[in-house]
């Protein structure tokens with residue numbers, strides 16, 4: 001008789017194999033390609049799903065255990081922050097506006113990411129991929145829920161946080177992040193993995209959740225620090241999933257290489273355009289700055305992204321298109337974006353302002369090639385005019401890019417004094433773009449992008465007024481009617497920070513927190 | 518040679534982890550930022566369970582890293598004993 | 607290829623001319639004046655006089671700029687889709703050959719924005 005030897009606990013690799021890879025089987029009542037109808041139409045050829053690697057080898061039991069711990073930590077900090085009136089410890093109330101932008105613009109995308117990963121997890125025939133997508137889907141609904149909890153705390157005290165669900169669907173600038181996700185979720189499962197797993201996670205969240213959230217901590221915002229880092233602790237897994245998916249496609253068949261390359265080109269550009277918002281948050285909206293947008297871009301995109309593309313070169317992948325232009329533009333886009341929100345402050349649910357002298361000097365030092373020459377003069381002019389009671393509010397609607405939906409604010413490659421105009425004719429209609437990158441994306445799939453819901457055009461078509469509003473009535477106030485439709489309170493949510501209710505309340509409450517009055 | 522990195526929150530849980538990583542990877546650079554650190558290393562970075570356990574004085578499951586991990590880059594491989602990040606180029 | 611799709615796929619152009627209640631879109635940009643962050647989009651009837659755009663509409667859009675009052679309209683250079691173009695102010699948009707979603711830009715020689723920064 002054999003001796004019973006005390007069995008060692010299963011190792012990570014064995015546990016992962018048993019608890020994940022062995023879960024699947026091939027269907028018998030219907031052929032596999034009918035059960036997974038989206039697996040082939042994008043042209044990606046997969047010969048052996050068992051070659052999929054999940055390097056974290058996380059099984060569901062471990063997943064729940066660690067996620068539960070993350071949640072406990074997060075809510076302990078959120079509660080302490082709320083109990084302690086922590087919002088009054090932020091550097092100054094201008095800072096809160098960066099969080100308005102974050103929570104209104106990004107948090108709804110977390111929920112869409114949840115739906116997206118649940119969807120593609122269903123569509124992939126490989127079981128390892130499916131389980132990884134399931135976990136990411138759960139992560140993403142956690143992110144949206146924790147961010148809603150964080151938002152409810154700010155919403156008790158500050159304006160502009162009251163209706164993100166309506167705003168993400170209606171407000172002009174929120175169509176930029178929303179359309180990014182709408183584009184991704186209407187693509188096939190493999191493209192979705194590049195759009196979100198690579199572009200959104202690898203390119204975007206590293207810049208948003210790492211230097212920006214570190215900046216939130218630096219500005220005394222424990223609430224954002226904790227939801228930000230808690231979310232980002234999942235992103236490490238998500239980025240790894242995105243990268244594994246790319247490598248898997250490239251290893252499975254050489255015919256996949258050009259398809260993957262095109263998606264990398266497209267989604268790097270799409271992600272880069274959305275990041276314009278983050279650039280401006282870092283350079284203009286954090287009263288205490290950790291690093292400039294340009295520095296963050298150099299570290300997280302040029303250095304780390306560059307390393308990734310070097311690594312992928314062995315498969316025949318080259319870095320994304322238009323990198324020269326991107327490298328030139330890093331001196332400009334954050335300033336161009338802030339100028340845009342300063343222009344349209346009457347139609348925003350957050351406030352804008354002109355930087356202080358200190359802040360302008362910081363910007364000059366960080367952007368020696370561009371700030372004093374191109375951007376300081378306009379900011380100083382605006383500041384002078386505002387002092388005279390003539391604050392600039394641009395009330396004429398801008399021309400938008402058909403692809404990224406950002407107003408046409410970007411400049412020609414190499415010339416920051418000329419707006420970049422590009423156009424295409426398709427089926428007898430003209431379409432306009434902010435850049436070669438956006439035109440390229442349209443030209444490849446025009447039938448998709450002719451459907452863009454462009455906020456400016458929708459307003460002119462009369463689709464952005466509440467029911468019962470009559471735009472032909474005498475003295476009709478179109479902007480007021482659009483803001484009603486956006487559910488923005490005029491004079492509270494919008495306009496300059498100077499003189500805002502947020503500014504007054506913060507001052508009064510902070511005074512109460514430090515004095516016996 | 519390309520750089521890999523791992524970024525961690527700074528708190529009581531991560532102090533021994535950061536120390537271990539720095540001790541096990543003499544070529545690594547520690548970049549401190551508000552509330553976080555980013556550890557960069559040329560080519561390759563290894564996180565070893567044993568070193569962390571020595572400093573922690575208890576058993577440590579490398580998957581506990583997930584709790585305080587902020588971000589990373591590089592190709593990842595994880596076993597019971599170590600987690601490595603590397604680029605092939 | 608119009609799009610990658612599982613079956614026949616036809617998109618709907620959301621900005622067809624007939625959706626604009628008798629108007630057509632015209633985009634107008636002022637070169638070297640990037641204080642206005644982007645070109646403007648306007649809905650105009652095709653029968654509108656081009657001169658009326660300049661005289662009645664654009665002042666409301668661009669008039670905040672100190673350079674606006676200094677423009678010598680006889681010297682202005684016009685571009686349509688980036689190509690040199692000569693509008694007739696007395697004629698309508700349609701007679702000037704402007705169609706739905708056309709884009710025109712104008713350059714005002716000698717005027718280069720706030721402190722010459724093209725702002």
Ligand SMILES: [Fe+2]
Nearest residue numbers: 110140143231
């Ligand atoms: Fe997320």
Ligand SMILES: [Fe+2]
Nearest residue numbers: 401404434438
């Ligand atoms: Fe664009």
